[in-house]
Amino acid sequence: MDVAAYIEGNRERFFADLKEWLAIPSISGDPAHHADVRRSAEWLAGYLRGQGFPTVEVWETGGLPAVFAEWPAADPDAPAVVVYGHHDVQPVEPLAEWHTDPFSPVEKGERLYGRGASDDKGQVFFHTLGIAAGLAASGATAPPVTIKLLVEGEEESGSAHFPDLLRERRERLACDAVVISDTTMWSADVPSMCTGMRGLTEASVSLYGPDIDLHSGSFGGAVPNPLHAMASLLAALHDEDGRVTLPGFYDGVVPLTAEERELFARLPFDEAAWLKTAGNSGAAYGEKGYTTLERVWARPTAEVNGMWGGHTGPGGKTIVPREAHAKISFRLVAGQEPRAVQEAFKEFVAANTPAGIRSEVHIPAGGVRPCFSPIDSTAVQAARRAMEKAFGKEILFTREGGSGPEADLADILRAPLVFVAVGLDDDQIHAPNEKVEMPLLLKGAEAAAYLWEELATALR
Amino acid sequence: MDVAAYIEGNRERFFADLKEWLAIPSISGDPAHHADVRRSAEWLAGYLRGQGFPTVEVWETGGLPAVFAEWPAADPDAPAVVVYGHHDVQPVEPLAEWHTDPFSPVEKGERLYGRGASDDKGQVFFHTLGIAAGLAASGATAPPVTIKLLVEGEEESGSAHFPDLLRERRERLACDAVVISDTTMWSADVPSMCTGMRGLTEASVSLYGPDIDLHSGSFGGAVPNPLHAMASLLAALHDEDGRVTLPGFYDGVVPLTAEERELFARLPFDEAAWLKTAGNSGAAYGEKGYTTLERVWARPTAEVNGMWGGHTGPGGKTIVPREAHAKISFRLVAGQEPRAVQEAFKEFVAANTPAGIRSEVHIPAGGVRPCFSPIDSTAVQAARRAMEKAFGKEILFTREGGSGPEADLADILRAPLVFVAVGLDDDQIHAPNEKVEMPLLLKGAEAAAYLWEELATALR
Numbered sequence: 001m002d003v004a005a006y007i008e009g010n011r012e013r014f015f016a017d018l019k020e021w022l023a024i025p026s027i028s029g030d031p032a033h034h035a036d037v038r039r040s041a042e043w044l045a046g047y048l049r050g051q052g053f054p055t056v057e058v059w060e061t062g063g064l065p066a067v068f069a070e071w072p073a074a075d076p077d078a079p080a081v082v083v084y085g086h087h088d089v090q091p092v093e094p095l096a097e098w099h100t101d102p103f104s105p106v107e108k109g110e111r112l113y114g115r116g117a118s119d120d121k122g123q124v125f126f127h128t129l130g131i132a133a134g135l136a137a138s139g140a141t142a143p144p145v146t147i148k149l150l151v152e153g154e155e156e157s158g159s160a161h162f163p164d165l166l167r168e169r170r171e172r173l174a175c176d177a178v179v180i181s182d183t184t185m186w187s188a189d190v191p192s193m194c195t196g197m198r199g200l201t202e203a204s205v206s207l208y209g210p211d212i213d214l215h216s217g218s219f220g221g222a223v224p225n226p227l228h229a230m231a232s233l234l235a236a237l238h239d240e241d242g243r244v245t246l247p248g249f250y251d252g253v254v255p256l257t258a259e260e261r262e263l264f265a266r267l268p269f270d271e272a273a274w275l276k277t278a279g280n281s282g283a284a285y286g287e288k289g290y291t292t293l294e295r296v297w298a299r300p301t302a303e304v305n306g307m308w309g310g311h312t313g314p315g316g317k318t319i320v321p322r323e324a325h326a327k328i329s330f331r332l333v334a335g336q337e338p339r340a341v342q343e344a345f346k347e348f349v350a351a352n353t354p355a356g357i358r359s360e361v362h363i364p365a366g367g368v369r370p371c372f373s374p375i376d377s378t379a380v381q382a383a384r385r386a387m388e389k390a391f392g393k394e395i396l397f398t399r400e401g402g403s404g405p406e407a408d409l410a411d412i413l414r415a416p417l418v419f420v421a422v423g424l425d426d427d428q429i430h431a432p433n434e435k436v437e438m439p440l441l442l443k444g445a446e447a448a449a450y451l452w453e454e455l456a457t458a459l460r
Numbered sequence: 461m462d463v464a465a466y467i468e469g470n471r472e473r474f475f476a477d478l479k480e481w482l483a484i485p486s487i488s489g490d491p492a493h494h495a496d497v498r499r500s501a502e503w504l505a506g507y508l509r510g511q512g513f514p515t516v517e518v519w520e521t522g523g524l525p526a527v528f529a530e531w532p533a534a535d536p537d538a539p540a541v542v543v544y545g546h547h548d549v550q551p552v553e554p555l556a557e558w559h560t561d562p563f564s565p566v567e568k569g570e571r572l573y574g575r576g577a578s579d580d581k582g583q584v585f586f587h588t589l590g591i592a593a594g595l596a597a598s599g600a601t602a603p604p605v606t607i608k609l610l611v612e613g614e615e616e617s618g619s620a621h622f623p624d625l626l627r628e629r630r631e632r633l634a635c636d637a638v639v640i641s642d643t644t645m646w647s648a649d650v651p652s653m654c655t656g657m658r659g660l661t662e663a664s665v666s667l668y669g670p671d672i673d674l675h676s677g678s679f680g681g682a683v684p685n686p687l688h689a690m691a692s693l694l695a696a697l698h699d700e701d702g703r704v705t706l707p708g709f710y711d712g713v714v715p716l717t718a719e720e721r722e723l724f725a726r727l728p729f730d731e732a733a734w735l736k737t738a739g740n741s742g743a744a745y746g747e748k749g750y751t752t753l754e755r756v757w758a759r760p761t762a763e764v765n766g767m768w769g770g771h772t773g774p775g776g777k778t779i780v781p782r783e784a785h786a787k788i789s790f791r792l793v794a795g796q797e798p799r800a801v802q803e804a805f806k807e808f809v810a811a812n813t814p815a816g817i818r819s820e821v822h823i824p825a826g827g828v829r830p831c832f833s834p835i836d837s838t839a840v841q842a843a844r845r846a847m848e849k850a851f852g853k854e855i856l857f858t859r860e861g862g863s864g865p866e867a868d869l870a871d872i873l874r875a876p877l878v879f880v881a882v883g884l885d886d887d888q889i890h891a892p893n894e895k896v897e898m899p900l901l902l903k904g905a906e907a908a909a910y911l912w913e914e915l916a917t918a919l920r
Contacts, residue, residue: 198677202776210739217658217862220791221761222752223741227786228764231694238688279670279782281683283816292682301681304688305779310766311787316662316824318789318862319765322739326687327771329778331680356743364776402677402778 003449006133007442014445015112015438017047018125019105021087022114028064028088028157037153040087041065044124044151051128052135053149059169061161064088064153068172071131073146079176079459080146081452084409085124086155086182089116090430097432110438117436119429123181123421124151126441130448137449144456148173152405155182159405166412176459177379177416178409179451181444183400184423186267188437191387192396194419195260195380196298197403199332199370201363202305203345205233207324208358213310214320223320224356227309230324233352237302237328241288244302244330246344252335256298260375263397264293297399301331331401334372342367369407372399373417382458383418383451390447420447463909466593467902474905475572475898477507478585479565481547482574488524488548488617497613500547501525504584504611511588512595513609519629521621524548524613528632531591533606539636539919540606541912544869545584546615546642549576550890557892570898577896579889583641583881584611586901590908597909604916608633612865615642619865626872636919637839637876638869639911641904643860644883646727648897651847652856654879655720655840656758657863659792659830661823662765663805665693666785668818673770673779680780684816687769690784693812697762697788701748704762704790706804712795716758720835723857724753757859761791791861794832802827829867832859833877842918843878843911850907880907 001009026040027033041058044067048056053069067087073080092102092115100106105114116122131143138144150173152162166173186192209226210219239245256264271292275281286295295301305328310321330341342363353359373380375397387395410417422444428434461469486500487493501518504527508516513529527547533540552562552575560566565574576582591603598604610633612622626633646652669686670679699705716724731752735741746755755761765788770781790801802823813819833840835857847855870877882904888894 200677200778202778204776210741212739214739214741215862216761216763216765216789217660217791217860219738219741219756220763220789220861221759222744222746222755223735223738224743224745225763227767228694228698231691231697231764231767234688234691235695237691275683278679278683279672279674281670281674281679281816282818283684284682285684285814285816286682295682296679299681301676303676303680303685303778303780304691304770305676305777306770306772306781307687307691307784308768308772310764312766312768312785316664316787316789317765318660318662318763320763321765324767325772327776329676329680329776331677354745356741356745358742400677401680402675 001136003133003137003446006136007129007445010129010132011442014129015107018122021047021121021125022105022116023103025103026088027091028154029091034064037064037088041067041153044087048128048149051132059165061154061165063161066153066165067151069149071143071147073144074140074142078145078456080148080174081455082148082150082173082175082178082409082413082415083127084150084178084180084182086120086152087124088153088156090119090156094432099433111435112438113433113435115434117434118423118427119434120155120182122436122441123423123444126422126444127181127448129445133445134449134452143452145452147452148175155404162405163408163412166408170412173413175413175415177418177455178413180406180417180419181421183419183421184425184427185421186396186398188424188440190268190396191391191393192398193380193384193387194400194421195375195397196334196372196399197370197406198401199336199338199368199403199407200329201332201338201341201367202327202329203342204325204327204362205349206360207353208322209356210320210322213322216318216320219320224354225320226324226357227321229354229357230307230309230326233349234304234307234326236352242286244300246302246341246348248344249300249341253300254334254372256294260397261294263375264291267293267396267398269293296401298333300333300336303329303331305329332370334370336370338367338369368403369411371403371407371410371417377416378458379416379418379455382454383420386450386454387420387447389450390443420451461596463593463597463906466596467589467905470589470592471902474589475567478582481507481581481585482565482576483563485563486548487551488614489551494524497524497548501527501613504547508588508609511592519625521614521625523621526613526625527611529609531603531607533604534600534602538605538916540608540634541915542608542610542633542635542638542869542873542875543587544610544638544640544642546580546612547584548613548616549581550579550616554892559893567898571895572898573893573895575894577894578883578887579894580615580642582896582901583883583904586882586904587641587908589905593905594909594912603912605912607912608635615864622865623868623872626868630872633873635873635875637878637915638873640866640877640879641881643879643881644885645881646856646858648884648900650728650856651851651853652858653840653844653847654860654881655835655857656794656832656859657830657866658760658861659796659798659828659863659867660789661792661798661801661827662787662789663802664785664787664822665809666783666820667813668783669816670780670782673781676778676780683780684814685780686784686817687781689814689817690767690769690786693809694764694767694786696812702746704760706762706801706808708804709760709801713760714794714832716754720857721754723835724751727753727856727858729753756861758793760793760796763789763791765789792830794830796830798827798829828863829871831863831867831870831877837876838918839876839878839915842914843880846910846914847880847907849910850903880911
């Protein structure tokens with residue numbers, strides 16, 4: 001029996017089981033549902049045991065539990081692969097906008113509706129069917145690579161304890177690659193793989209002038225105005241080509257290769273439609289020399305998220321205000337270090353603070369490192385072959401503009417990331433009426449089934 | 461009997477009468493005291509009748525009343541002079557910081573404490589003593605110019621009905637010069653005359669980008685950010701020499717003459733001490749090529765009074781915000797028209813709004829025209845001679861950075877302004893413990909006594 005036939009033969013059972021899991025409201029962001037998150041972990045652990053995983057453990061963290069399941073390859077020298085997903089889900093408000101109960105999953109045509117159907121229970125679940133299909137097709141009793149499934153329980157509430165969990169369990173999680181199944185494809189017709197996510201670091205800056213707001217008649221024009229200084233400082237963040245001016249900001253940035261740019265350009269991107277999704281933005285704008293997709297996926301940014309100072313209420317107030325404030329975030333790409341950007345920002349502020357103004361920079365703890373897997377890397381090419389076999393067509397590449405805990409996986413486990421996922425941008429994740437395309441989940445299972453053979457060969 | 465002897469002989473009576481008037485809490489900004497403002501007008505009208513003014517009228521306005529008193533010259537061809545002051549006062553909060561009751565005037569040494577002692581009842585009042593002294597010294601029964609005393613009742617609450625009053629009463633107020641007694645001198649040791657006040661026009665600008673705040677991971681770096689656009693727009697308001705960049709902003713600005721600059725430079729200005737009064741500002745800063753006094757008195761400005769947009773609360777929020785706002789005011793000097801500056805600002809905003817951003821400019825009604833009397837003008841030179849005779853030393857010149865209704869007087873009555881006043885910057889006007897230096901009020905009366913002869917000769 002081949003993989004596709006096995007999957008087709010087991011689809012009813014697969015979706016029935018998935019629906020049972022989706023019915024558990026594992027909302028990690030809501031303390032009232034923390035017991036449900038624990039129940040979700042226990043349910044998954046039980047299910048994975050039933051699927052034949054020799055080792056299944058619920059891992060406690062400082063917060064909500066993750067599930068770990070390991071299925072060793074028969075060959076002790078075979079590569080090991082961590083598969084990452086999460087079993088917690090987003091809140092469901094506003095409930096009135098749901099057409100069905102978010103925790104009573106319902107099939108309509110080829111779609112399955114319910115919170116978590118796409119993000120991320122459905123995508124975790126296709127791996128279980130994929131492994132079973134692979135074993136059925138090969139007749140083996142163990143997969144060709146050691147599979148270490150790690151299913152987090154706090155992704156939707158910020159993964160606060162995840163880095164610690166990875167560090168504590170680093171030996172158990174030792175691997176040659178990490179497969180992430182928590183992203184989207186370009187579209188149902190244009191299957192694709194993500195190859196990177198931008199990182200993030202944030203900062204705030206305050207500029208202080210006089211001790212008090214001054215009367216602009218008596219003092220205006222003769223003392224430095226913190227709002228003028230802030231406007232100049234923020235304006236100086238970008239040059240006229242839209243490039244960020246922090247010293248050394250682009251040092252080490254991994255450039256887009258000609259092949260990536262060519263593959264991005266082949267995606268059927270409709271800029272007018274995209275601008276509509278961008279809050280009806282009136283124009284595309286960004287770093288000169290790059291397309292819109294390149295700008296949001298593969299180029300770093302400095303974005304002013306907020307600024308304020310002086311009189312902001314109704315009417316006029318003719319003052320030289322005492323202070324000005326701004327919040328800024330930087331999206332980072334491969335080759336950039338949050339800490340280096342933070343230092344460069346401090347340097348930039350110091351250099352752009354005029355005489356008579358005092359500046360303070362505050363960098364909140366944290367920051368997210370970018371992650372990236374070159375498209376010509378061994379693991380990505382192996383996954384691409386598995387995806388192409390499942391979908392029967394060429395797989396293109398995307399990236400994502402923001403990121404979650406993926407970079408921690410790459411950094412702490414020191415293994416390349418591979419994104420194998422079948423969600424769509426219109427799956428309504430984080431919104432009412434979340435759904436998943438059932439045929440795509442089955443394609444995901446099929447790709448996962450082929451993936452282990454491909455990785456076993458490629459990573460050996 | 462000469463002027464000085466008359467004044468010395470009548471000082472006790474003068475201060476006793478002034479204290480009676482100061483005891484009336486004529487706070488125009490507080491509706492609870494509007495009856496007191498009316499009482500103040502009636503008190504003054506009665507007093508002026510007692511002083512011999514042939515015509516005394518209380519002029520009703522749409523708000524609180526002004527007092528008009530006319531004393532015609534014997535010679536029907538003599539010039540006419542309007543004397544402007546106001547009989548309303550500032551509120552007195554915070555009351556706890558007053559060492560004495562603000563409406564129970566108290567002499568301490570050579571100072572008289574009480575609300576309105578300097579701003580402006582005391583300065584209106586010295587004219588009554590001046591006229592009496594002049595008449596006593598000359599033995600005449602009428603002054604050498606027709607004196608038209610106009611004492612407003614709404615100056616401290618914005619002079620809302622004053623321009624209309626001037627227009628309605630223009631014929632009664634016809635004059636050859638307007639004497640303003642509502643300003644300050646450089647110091648008790650350095651008597652001076654103000655020769656101009658900056659005008660004011662205000663504007664607000666809003667920049668709109670996407671309909672909603674966008675996720676900066678998904679969209680950052682590829683759509684225009686209204687905060688970036690606002691920062692660039694505000695930064696572009698000034699060039700690197702601190703000059704305002706609005707098109708035509710300096711067209712027609714009356715330049716400082718070499719004589720004015722030289723006289724300003726002779727004022728004993730202590731920049732370090734001034735910076736302390738400027739809220740401990742860390743440095744002087746402004747238009748290149750001008751001193752601090754020139755900048756605040758005689759050069760126009762663009763001052764950002766407030767700006768805001770995006771996330772301004774605690775913590776970070778990684779958005780491309782939908783909008784940005786700013787409030788801006790312009791101080792204007794002689795030769796500038798508020799309306800022209802408003803149009804130039806609209807033009808500037810249009811030219812500095814990038815593609816994909818929509819801008820809106822709002823110009824509040826009103827605006828204050830600048831006023832200015834050249835130091836070599838006939839009326840100013842006449843007043844300078846009167847002041848020099850009273851003070852026995854050279855009179856220097858100043859200007860003021862902000863202004864009240866003075867420009868309306870010049871514009872509507874079409875007469876030159878002359879500032880004859882003896883307030884000091886440390887009189888605590890608008891603050892607790894307002895006081896006036898009694899010897900300076902008497903010097904004011906003396907200067908006023910000489911002024912009519914000087915003006916009678918100079919303006920004929």
